Amino acid sequence: MNTNSGVESLGRRLRLGVVGGGPGSFIGSVHRSAALMSEKYEIVAAVLSSNPERSISAAAELGIPRSYRSAREMIESEAALVEGIDIISIMTPNDSHYEIACQALEAGMHVICEKPLTTHYHQAKSLEARAEKSGLHFCVAYAYTGYPMVRQAKAMVEAGDLGEIRMVQCNYVQGHLAEISETERSGKNWHMLPDIAGDDLVVADIGTHCYHLCSFVTGALPEQLSADSCTTVPGRKATDYASIQLRYCSGARGSLWITQAAAGAEHGLYLRVFGSKGGIEWHQEYPNELLFRSLGRPAQLFTKGGPGLYDIANQATAVPLGHPEGYREAFATLYNDFANAVINTIKTTQQLQASPYPHIKDGVQGVRFIEAAFESNRGNGMWVDIEPKITACY
Amino acid sequence: MNTNSGVESLGRRLRLGVVGGGPGSFIGSVHRSAALMSEKYEIVAAVLSSNPERSISAAAELGIPRSYRSAREMIESEAALVEGIDIISIMTPNDSHYEIACQALEAGMHVICEKPLTTHYHQAKSLEARAEKSGLHFCVAYAYTGYPMVRQAKAMVEAGDLGEIRMVQCNYVQGHLAEISETERSGKNWHMLPDIAGDDLVVADIGTHCYHLCSFVTGALPEQLSADSCTTVPGRKATDYASIQLRYCSGARGSLWITQAAAGAEHGLYLRVFGSKGGIEWHQEYPNELLFRSLGRPAQLFTKGGPGLYDIANQATAVPLGHPEGYREAFATLYNDFANAVINTIKTTQQLQASPYPHIKDGVQGVRFIEAAFESNRGNGMWVDIEPKITACY
Amino acid sequence: MNTNSGVESLGRRLRLGVVGGGPGSFIGSVHRSAALMSEKYEIVAAVLSSNPERSISAAAELGIPRSYRSAREMIESEAALVEGIDIISIMTPNDSHYEIACQALEAGMHVICEKPLTTHYHQAKSLEARAEKSGLHFCVAYAYTGYPMVRQAKAMVEAGDLGEIRMVQCNYVQGHLAEISETERSGKNWHMLPDIAGDDLVVADIGTHCYHLCSFVTGALPEQLSADSCTTVPGRKATDYASIQLRYCSGARGSLWITQAAAGAEHGLYLRVFGSKGGIEWHQEYPNELLFRSLGRPAQLFTKGGPGLYDIANQATAVPLGHPEGYREAFATLYNDFANAVINTIKTTQQLQASPYPHIKDGVQGVRFIEAAFESNRGNGMWVDIEPKITACY
C-alpha cells in the first residue's frame, strides 16, 4: 500500500506552488488533485494563467491562498517567505519549461515538470547539469510509470521473469485529433504549434511517453531508431502519425505505433514486452491488470493489490484489490514518491536512496528521442544513432 | 466534466471533520482523499481512533490541524468555533452511526455517513425524521453510484432506452473472507460481529450496496423478497453467502448473488438490467465502460467521457476519455455533489434542487432491506413484504 | 488433441441416420456437421421432416443417400439392411423422443438424443432401464460439456484444485424471446408449447443445460431446490424467466439465473464455481478460456490447447492453441467420444471404459430437475427434495 515506505512524517504537509494548468486545462486539475489525494501536500501558491488577472481570479476561485502574476514573481516571492513553497510544479507550454525550471532550481525549489522536458536537447542537458549541481529533486511527469502494474512489469523484467528481452511494442492510438478543431485551425492550441510544442508533434506529445515506458519497463535504451512520421488528416501542418522502429544493442527490437488521428479511438496506450521466457501485456484503459504469458505454463493475470506482486507494485497501490485505480492515482503515486524523497532530504543529511519517480535524465532521453526521430524521418526512415552517452546495453 | 454545475464558488474550501478511519483503515483514507481531490474541502478536524491518544497522534501524522479524543468532543468544540467544521464524515463501526449522526445534526452540521446507516430500522427512521427537520444535508456513502457509467445507466432507464424493466441481477462476489483470519478468530474484526455490524453480515455489508444499486439504476423498489443466506466457511459464525430474489409490483424480477467467501475472487460487483427494449451490463472492476444491448441494433459500448452520454454521467466525470477513473473518483463524485449542495445551501435561501448524492431515505431503505432479508431467511426463504411505506410501483 | 485415444480405427466410417433437423432447423445442421467434421461418420439415412415429401426432398438436396417418410420406417428399414445405420440421432420435438428412442434401442441402434430426454420423468426412467438392458450406447446432447475448457473445469474440481466446493452459479441469459414472434403467436413454434416441449419451458429448454453443466463440473447433485419462474413478456403463456436456488448435502449452494427474454442478450451462458481453495469462471461466448482464481496466487488464464491442462481437456481439442473452436466443435467432441465408444463396442467384447459423453442417466436427472422446479414454483418457491435416488453427497 501507498505509504511513507519507512520515511518518517514531516509533521506538516509539503508546500506546493503550481505554474500553469488554469481554468479549462485538463492537466492542471490532474496535478493538483494528485498532490492533494496523496495527503502529503497543500497547494499554497499558484500562477494559473499567463494573463495576470485571470491567474489571480482562478486561484481565488479554487481557494488557493497565494497567487501571482507570473512564474518569476511566484518563485522570487515564495523564496523570500519563511514558509514559502518547497516544490514547484510546471505545466506550462513546452517551450517555457526550461526558463521556469532554471529559476526554480536557482531559488532552491524542488521541481516537478511536465514532459517533454524542453523543446531542445541542449536545454535539456543544461537543465540536467543544473539539477545535479543543485542537489534538488527533479521529476518529469511520465505519469504512466505510476501505475502499479507498470511497476510490476518493470520488476518482473528486472527479476528475470521474462528472460532476455527480445521484443517490445508500444502503441498509443488516440482519436481526439481525427478532425481539425477550431482551436487548431485558428492557431490557438499550442500543442499543435511546432514553435511552442517542438518538432514532430505526435512524437513530442505522446511518442515520448511510449519511449519512456519501454525504457522504464525493460531497463534498456535502444541504440538506433528509424521513424516514419506523417500527417494523415488533410490540411493539418503538425504530424499526427508515426511508426518508429528501435534496435537495441542486445539484438532486441522495438516498435512504436502512435497517432492522435485514429477516428473514434480513445487513449489506446498498450504495451507488450517479450523475452526468452515469457511476455507481458498491459493496456492503460484497463490499468489494474497485467497479463503474463510464459513458456510452458498457463498465463497469469496479475491484478493491482492481488497476490504475487513485487513490492514496488504494492507500494504504488493505494486501495485494496478489486477497487480500481485510475489515471489520477498513477499521477498521485508520482507525487507521493516525490514527497517521500523530498521529506527524506529535508529531514536527513544522508544520501537519498533511489526513488521510483521519473528523474531528469529520463526527461533528457525523451528530448533526444524526439530529435533522433525527427532526423530519421527527414532521411526517409534511415537508421539514426541515438546519443551514445545515454545508451547502455543490457 | 465534474464541475460546480452552475453553483457559484464559496471563495473558500468547505471545512470537514472526520470521525473514524484511522491508521490501518482502508475506508478512512478513501474518504479523506475523495474529499481532497475534489478541491472543495479542507480537512480541519479529526477523531481518528476510539483510543484518544492514538486519535491525537494520527491526526498530527497526517497534518490535520485539530484533533479530538471523541466524536462528542469534536462536535461540541467545532460547533463553538467561528470557523468550525461545516460537515462531518462518519466512518465508525455501524452501531455507533446513530448516536454520532444525531449529535452532529443537533449541532447544525451536514453529515456524510457510511452504510449501513444504522443497525436497527427504528433508529434509521428516527434519524431520517431528525435530518428532515434540521434542513441539513445527509449523504449515505453508497459510493458505487458515483461512477459515471452507473449514472449513465440510471439516466438510460429514466429516458426509457431500456423500455419497461423486466429483470435485474446484481452480483457481489468477493473473496477476502474465504478463510477465517486471525482478527476474525480473535473477535477483533468488528465487521464480523453481529452486535456491532448488524444481523446477517454479508447482507448488511455488501448486500445493501447491491440493493441500493438496483434501486438507483431502475428507479424502483421491490415489494417482496426471498433470501437464502448461510455460512459457507466452516467455523465461521457470520453469514458469508446470500442469494436474494426480488419481486417488483410491475411483475419485474430481481436477483442478488452475494458472498465474501468466494476464494480467489476480487470485488465482483456486476450489474445487469434488462427491459422490454434492451439491457445494460456494468462491471465495477471495469467501471469506465457500460455495455448496452438492444433489440435489433448492434450493442453499444459507452465509455466514460465518450460520445453519446447523458449529462448526469458527464457531470460525474473528472478527466477526459481514455483516462481511467476508479473507486476513489466515484467517492470523490459523492463528495463533490455534496459540496455543491452544501455550498448552495450556504449561499442561497432558495429551495435546493435535487442533488444526485444518495440521501438518508436510501440509507433507511437499506436498513429495512437487511431486516427483511433476515426475516425471510429465518423463514427458510419465505417471501417477505418489504415495508409498504417505502415501496413504489413504477 | 481430438484423437482416437487409443481406440483402433474401424477401417470404415460409422453409419449415421438422423431424425429431425430438416430445412430451417438450426440444430439439424449442427448435428450433421458435428458428425461429419469428426471424420468418423457418414450420414447415410435421414428423416428430415414430419412431412414425408419434404423429408425425401430435403435429403436429396443434401446428398444423403437414403431417406424415409418416418422415424419408424427408417428404423425398420435400416435394421433390415446389412450395411444399415449403426447410430441414430434424434432431434425431433421433445415429446417424441421417448417413442423413437425406444424403437431404436429395440432395433439395436446406438442413440444420440437431444435434451430434454423426455417430457415425463416416468418415460425417462423407462428409457434408462431399456438402454441399460440393451447394452447399447445412449448419449444425451448436452453439448456444452464438449468444450475443452468445461472439461478442464471438471478435471480441476476432481483433482481438488478448487478444494471443497462451496458455491456454484450458472447464468443462461438469452434474448431471442424478448418479443413474441409471429410463429409463437400462431402456435407454430413447438418450443413454446407446453404439450410438446414440457412444463416450465425456460427450465426445460435451457435450465436443463445449466443444471447438467453444474453437475458435470462439480461432480455433485443438489438435494433440494427452490424455483421462482415466471413470464416477463406480456401476452406470453410459456415461462421465460427462472431463478433457481440449489442446496447440496455438503452445505454448498447453487444458483441458476435463466431467461430467454433479456432484450438484446445473446447466449449468456456463464458458469462460476468456487471452492475452499479457488474458483473458476467460464463464458460460453469466449469458450476457449477458463479463468482460475485461487487463494494467495495470481489468477491463471487457461487456454484451449495451451499449457497446464488436464488430459481430458486436451482430448477434446481439435486444433492447436490460438485457433478458436466454437459451438459445433463442442458438439463434434460429443460425436467423437460417442464414435470412439461405439467403435470400441463393435471391435471388442471387453467392458467399455467410461466415456466422457453425457449418458442417459444425465438425461434422466435433467427431467427430474424440470419436474422439481415446476413443483417448487407451484409452491411459491418452497424447497423441494430432488429424487433421493439420483442424489449423492460429495
Added chain:
Amino acid sequence: MNTNSGVESLGRRLRLGVVGGGPGSFIGSVHRSAALMSEKYEIVAAVLSSNPERSISAAAELGIPRSYRSAREMIESEAALVEGIDIISIMTPNDSHYEIACQALEAGMHVICEKPLTTHYHQAKSLEARAEKSGLHFCVAYAYTGYPMVRQAKAMVEAGDLGEIRMVQCNYVQGHLAEISETERSGKNWHMLPDIAGDDLVVADIGTHCYHLCSFVTGALPEQLSADSCTTVPGRKATDYASIQLRYCSGARGSLWITQAAAGAEHGLYLRVFGSKGGIEWHQEYPNELLFRSLGRPAQLFTKGGPGLYDIANQATAVPLGHPEGYREAFATLYNDFANAVINTIKTTQQLQASPYPHIKDGVQGVRFIEAAFESNRGNGMWVDIEPKITACY
C-alpha cells in the same frame, strides 16, 4: 446464414481429392473437416504422405475410398474416372505447390491451394496465367477472410462507414517458435527451411496472412514497403521477427508487426483499420466480435449473427448469434464459397459472379509481398516499390 445463396443444389456432393496433410499434420484435418462440415463435399481420394506406403495406410485409417502414392498419380487416375474428383486441395510444402497445381489445372480440376502460393514470383505469375486460361476456379487458402466479422469489416470499408482509410495495423504475434525445437534443430521441420518454405520465413509463413488481410479489408494495396526482419532466438537461421511499414498512394500508412518467437503468446492476429470517420478492431482469438468506433458516437460492438451486419457477413455465418464459430468454420466458409462457385460453373454456362473466396491474384500479390520485404530488409529497411502492376490507388 451460410447457404447456397441462390445457387441450386447439384443433387450430389462435390468430389474432393486432397494432397498433403497426413498424420501429424494440423492443417490436413482442418481442410478435410472444413470441407465435410459444409455438407457440400465428400472426400474420395487422397495422397496423405510423400511416403507411398504411409499415404495408402493413412487414407484407409480415415476411411477415404481411393488413395494414391503421389499427386501425379492421383491427378492422372482421377482424371480418367467418370466420377473422378472435381476439386483438388493442395497442402504440401510450399515449393511443391507450383508443379502440383499446374498438373491439376491441366487435368481440368478446380484447385484450392495453401499459402504462400509459390516460393517464386515468376511461378506465381505463370500459375495465374494458366488458371485464367483454364476457366477453372483457384482458391488460395487465406482462411482468416472466412470469418464473418472480417467480411463485415470489409463491407463496412466498402460502404464508407470508416470514411477515407488513413491507417492500418496488423499484428501476428505467435509464440510457438520461442525456442528451437528438436525438429527445427535436426532440419526436419520444412517450415523452417528457406529452400522449401521460401526466403524470410516469418514473412512467408504469417506475414502473407497479414498482408492479405489488410488488402482484403481495405480493398487497397500499398505501393511501397520498408521491412526490418531479423532472428531473435539465438542459434536460429530462419527469421522469426519482422516489422513492416506500408505506404499507400492515398497517403495512408500501414504497419505489420509479426513474430513467431514471442514466448508465451498464442496466435495474436489482431487487425485495426482507421479512416476519417471511424475505425474497426478485430482479434482472431475472439473472432465473433468486431468493435467499431466512430467519431461522435458510442462504439458499436458487432457480433457474428447479430443485428446490423452486412449480407456478406451473414452469408459467412453458419450457426446463430451467441454460438461461437472458430477457425475451422472460417475455413469451411472458404470451402462453402468455393463449392457454390464450382457448382454454378458445373450447372450453368453463364459468366460466374464474383465469389468471396480468395483468388489466385491474391496469392500472386502475397508472393510479390514476400519478395519485396526480402529486398527491403537486405537494404537495411529501404523503401521498396511493390510491383506497379498489382498496385491500385483507392
